[in-house]
Amino acid sequence: xxxxxxxxxxxxxxxxxxxxxxxHFAFDARSGQTHFLNEIAAAVLAVLATHTLTQAALYEAMLxxxxxxxxxxxxxxxxxxxxxxxxxxxxxRVAS
Amino acid sequence: xxxxxxxxxxxxxxxxxxxxxxxxxxxPFVLRIQGADPVLxxxxxxxxxxxxxxxxxxxxxxxxxxxxxxxxxxxxxRPRQICLEDGLAFTDFPLEALLANLEWSFNxxxxxxANQYVMLHAAGVAKQGHAVLMPGVPGAGKSTLSAYxxxxxxxxxxxxxxxxxxxxxxxxxxxxxIPLKNxxxxxxxxxxxxxxxxxxIPGTRKGxxxxxxxxxxxxxxxxxxARPRLVVFPTYExxxxxxxxxxxxxxCFTDLTHNCFNYALLGRQAFQMLGALTNHVEAFRMRYSELxxxxxxxxxxxxxxxxx
Numbered sequence: 001x002x003x004x005x006x007x008x009x010x011x012x013x014x015x016x017x018x019x020x021x022x023x024h025f026a027f028d029a030r031s032g033q034t035h036f037l038n039e040i041a042a043a044v045l046a047v048l049a050t051h052t053l054t055q056a057a058l059y060e061a062m063l064x065x066x067x068x069x070x071x072x073x074x075x076x077x078x079x080x081x082x083x084x085x086x087x088x089x090x091x092x093r094v095a096s
Numbered sequence: 097x098x099x100x101x102x103x104x105x106x107x108x109x110x111x112x113x114x115x116x117x118x119x120x121x122x123x124p125f126v127l128r129i130q131g132a133d134p135v136l137x138x139x140x141x142x143x144x145x146x147x148x149x150x151x152x153x154x155x156x157x158x159x160x161x162x163x164x165x166x167x168x169x170x171x172x173x174r175p176r177q178i179c180l181e182d183g184l185a186f187t188d189f190p191l192e193a194l195l196a197n198l199e200w201s202f203n204x205x206x207x208x209x210a211n212q213y214v215m216l217h218a219a220g221v222a223k224q225g226h227a228v229l230m231p232g233v234p235g236a237g238k239s240t241l242s243a244y245x246x247x248x249x250x251x252x253x254x255x256x257x258x259x260x261x262x263x264x265x266x267x268x269x270x271x272x273x274i275p276l277k278n279x280x281x282x283x284x285x286x287x288x289x290x291x292x293x294x295x296x297i298p299g300t301r302k303g304x305x306x307x308x309x310x311x312x313x314x315x316x317x318x319x320x321x322a323r324p325r326l327v328v329f330p331t332y333e334x335x336x337x338x339x340x341x342x343x344x345x346x347x348c349f350t351d352l353t354h355n356c357f358n359y360a361l362l363g364r365q366a367f368q369m370l371g372a373l374t375n376h377v378e379a380f381r382m383r384y385s386e387l388x389x390x391x392x393x394x395x396x397x398x399x400x401x402x403x404x
Contacts, residue, residue, distance in 0.1 A: 016364055018371040023346030027367040032360060034353060034367060036346075 006096025123270035131162030158205030220253030
């Protein structure tokens with residue numbers, strides 16, 4: 001991931017949400033696709049909907065959200081999630 | 097229900113109307129059928145007597161024409177053809193399969209055109225305005241269960257298409273002949289001897305099919321919407337006791353989207369309405385083999401949900 005670039009939700013996706021427990025569904029009006037998202041993905045999207053964050057800053061935000069100290073598994077999950085969300089066109093990289 | 101039903105027309109008058117084009121009301125849809133061949137009027141006379149004629153000049157949601165056959169085609173026993181409104185042949189079939197092909201043609205028109213509704217591939221039955229939706233893949237037993245239930249005090253909304261119109265989640269009835277396939281025909285004939293069937297039509301793409309005619313009360317109530325209370329995913333399993341398993345909301349929503357004919361087309365609207373539907377109902381998977389036991393289970397479950 002390029003230093004100096006941050007992640008943000010792509011506003012053009014215009015997501016519509018349904019939530020049941022830890023299951024989250026996002027309808028992307030642009031693509032017409034419905035995405036089934038887990039807790040981390042939904043949380044990442046929620047944060048990136050209002051902030052532009054580098055991967056490191058996003059990790060810090062997630063640690064704070066879940067009130068945990070360093071967590072390698074969470075970091076791996078965030079990296080994987082960013083890759084998937086990027087591939088789905090739900091987030092984009094912009095200058096942070 | 098007001099207006100004239102087909103049974104109020106004499107056979108001669110029905111034949112004349114068919115030749116000129118006749119419009120039937122089936123739930124919220126108008127089906128216009130045209131064909132001078134007497135086999136068409138015979139078919140409508142026998143199997144659609146309780147359907148009302150639509151008002152003259154009604155917009156037709158589906159238009160079917162039974163193409164005339166030259167004498168040489170009849171002599172050679174060539175297939176009949178039904179054309180849709182574009183005039184192109186939609187389906188070829190032997191004479192004895194006319195009823196099945198009329199029904200399938202009408203279904204095709206509705207499934208491809210009626211996008212003012214969220215259309216679920218689900219049977220729907222109701223008691224006192226409270227509906228149970230039964231989505232399922234072909235073979236899950238939707239039609240067989242529906243055929244049984246409507247002879248045990250339930251109202252038929254549809255054995256195939258559940259129509260959801262608006263955010264209030266009103267379910268619009270679309271009562272039609274119920275096509276039973278293969279073993280299900282004998283199952284229902286044995287369980288419900290008074291059930292009125294059309295002929296057995298062998299060799300269709302779904303095997304042998306026989307159509308069960310819903311009683312007058314179901315057609316007369318077809319303009320009364322129902323409220324969804326339960327979603328039950330049925331699975332017929334030979335020899336199984338009737339079992340119910342609660343379905344989490346997320347799983348229910350996923351399965352509803354998979355069983356929605358026009359989900360991709362309606363997009364956000366379908367997403368919102370199926371989400372609202374999921375929040376409005378309780379959902380279960382039901383495994384069954386005995387129809388009476390399944391009916392008892394559904395009745396008990398619905399009563400409990402209504403009481404809440």
